[in-house]
Amino acid sequence: MGNIWVYAELDQGKLAATSLELMTKARELGDVDAIALGAGAKAAAAALGKYGAKVVHVNEDKAFDDYVAEPATDALASHFEKEKPELILFGFTPDSREVAGRLAARLGVGLISNASDVVAQGGGFVAKVPYFGGSKVASMKANNKPAIVLMRPKSIEASEKGGAGEIKELAASIGDGSKRAHITERVVEASEKVKLEDAKVIVSGGRGLGGPQNFPILEELADALGGAVGASRAVVDAGWVPYSMQVGQTGKSVRPGVYIAVGISGAMQHTVGMKASKVIIAINKDAEAPIMKMADLGVVGDALKIVPALTAAVKAKKKG
Amino acid sequence: MKIVVTVKQVPDPNSSLTLEADHSISRDKEVVLDPGDECGVEEALQLKEAHGGEVVLVSMGPEKARDAIRKGLSMGADRGVLISDPQLAGADALLTAKVLAAAIKLEEPDLVICSTESYDGSTGMVPPMLAELLGIPQLTFAKKVEVDGSKIKVHRQTADGYQVVEASTPALISVTAGIAEPRYASLKGIMAARSKEVKQVGLGDLGVEKGQSAETIEGVVEAEARKAGQVIEDDGTAVDRIVQVLATAKVL
Numbered sequence: 001m002g003n004i005w006v007y008a009e010l011d012q013g014k015l016a017a018t019s020l021e022l023m024t025k026a027r028e029l030g031d032v033d034a035i036a037l038g039a040g041a042k043a044a045a046a047a048l049g050k051y052g053a054k055v056v057h058v059n060e061d062k063a064f065d066d067y068v069a070e071p072a073t074d075a076l077a078s079h080f081e082k083e084k085p086e087l088i089l090f091g092f093t094p095d096s097r098e099v100a101g102r103l104a105a106r107l108g109v110g111l112i113s114n115a116s117d118v119v120a121q122g123g124g125f126v127a128k129v130p131y132f133g134g135s136k137v138a139s140m141k142a143n144n145k146p147a148i149v150l151m152r153p154k155s156i157e158a159s160e161k162g163g164a165g166e167i168k169e170l171a172a173s174i175g176d177g178s179k180r181a182h183i184t185e186r187v188v189e190a191s192e193k194v195k196l197e198d199a200k201v202i203v204s205g206g207r208g209l210g211g212p213q214n215f216p217i218l219e220e221l222a223d224a225l226g227g228a229v230g231a232s233r234a235v236v237d238a239g240w241v242p243y244s245m246q247v248g249q250t251g252k253s254v255r256p257g258v259y260i261a262v263g264i265s266g267a268m269q270h271t272v273g274m275k276a277s278k279v280i281i282a283i284n285k286d287a288e289a290p291i292m293k294m295a296d297l298g299v300v301g302d303a304l305k306i307v308p309a310l311t312a313a314v315k316a317k318k319k320g
Numbered sequence: 321m322k323i324v325v326t327v328k329q330v331p332d333p334n335s336s337l338t339l340e341a342d343h344s345i346s347r348d349k350e351v352v353l354d355p356g357d358e359c360g361v362e363e364a365l366q367l368k369e370a371h372g373g374e375v376v377l378v379s380m381g382p383e384k385a386r387d388a389i390r391k392g393l394s395m396g397a398d399r400g401v402l403i404s405d406p407q408l409a410g411a412d413a414l415l416t417a418k419v420l421a422a423a424i425k426l427e428e429p430d431l432v433i434c435s436t437e438s439y440d441g442s443t444g445m446v447p448p449m450l451a452e453l454l455g456i457p458q459l460t461f462a463k464k465v466e467v468d469g470s471k472i473k474v475h476r477q478t479a480d481g482y483q484v485v486e487a488s489t490p491a492l493i494s495v496t497a498g499i500a501e502p503r504y505a506s507l508k509g510i511m512a513a514r515s516k517e518v519k520q521v522g523l524g525d526l527g528v529e530k531g532q533s534a535e536t537i538e539g540v541v542e543a544e545a546r547k548a549g550q551v552i553e554d555d556g557t558a559v560d561r562i563v564q565v566l567a568t569a570k571v572l
Binding site for chain 1: 339343355412413414415417436437442443444445446447448449450451452453456457458459460461463475476477478479480481482483484485486487488491496497498531532533534535536537538539540541542543545546548549550551552553554558559560561562563565566567568569570571572
């Protein structure tokens, strides 16, 4: 019986990458069981085993894919009563956080959200949480059992351990009362070129670009470099580009080889999601912008001139 | 249709933050209605305009949070409920959700609208907790809401697009900042807000026990900072410098 659970999120049959990061962290802390619900759960069990799950509890009921949060909450809550884990780890992703929130409220234990690390301490668990806009890190001791902690994706690097987990069918009875928020259609809008999370190079834009009409120059540069385009919260909130491009505290966390921040001032809300990038290049009119203090190379100048010239130079170099 | 919108007063996102001795974020500074909640209020007002009904704002916070409610009332909401109690200082997400749930139950709304997450806490945990405590479905990350009688349909934002999610009322919706451009309060609206009811209640009125907080902050340290690199003025050579950096990083 595992004393730690990892909620292994599945998205339309595919294991979320952050689940393996959670496994890598969890196995440092104790014996780990993974819970995988929905289509693809059995197929995901092999990977979860390789990353350290002793037991993978699976259930492929269609309700997990078709209804928001409630079926998964039911399954976790009833299984909790049988196994009483001490710690349940979730990814801080839109789908997982909804399940975690409902579960914590149902069990009456609360939770710790947005953690970058978890350590065992004094018989319990302490989570490290980016705080104060990300300029500080708070150590938060979990007061409840179970402790429920949500970890930011990309906080740690996943690594295999080898081995195989035992697969067990998780008994779940999902009542009609939980089949309420019905997902009737899925629409893909994002370009399928390079995923932001997987990109080696990210070209990101902020308010300094002046308007949505200037975003294509970032796309051209990203295309030339084989990278992806990101954005700050300010321009997503302003409706310039879709949320799927947002990098930061409330968007995606990324750690590419090179992050090129164009017209982004560098508010903590943004930098918490990209400061783990290996190299940061900033292009900004304002020499005093906070992003300049963390960039490996800061260029003070007009992005609308520099970016197209850079794209041309990159293309020329690739040809030559 | 009766709609409750949860609203929160937060430190002005455009001002810099300071920390109190107990590690909580200081609220003595400039405070405003959370910009995300302005979008929630706007969406509620648009639904009311299309379908009729009432918009009630519910907030938990210090006495001063009345100003945030007042802001929403001046946009056009009908009345407010302020849950204020010294015992609620530093409340975690679950206690916040419990308190809001207790106050919202008394209103028996058809819809509860929250923003996806607050600008200051950003934990995003109150909406799912609130839905659970109210025993209603959650339609979250909504960037579009359609109402047809008791049927609710939202476009739920996902990493690569959106899902269409449907449910019946009563239901909770969390909305993204992109859902609706908040209107400016008119002078008439500001005047009218002065006479709108804001009822104040405490923990005891709601019958909520404070309970154990989910976490104790044991310490706060500076986050690891990146070392500053080189800052150059673009004198025409910037592109060459960037190309060099890209080459060194082996992405070119």
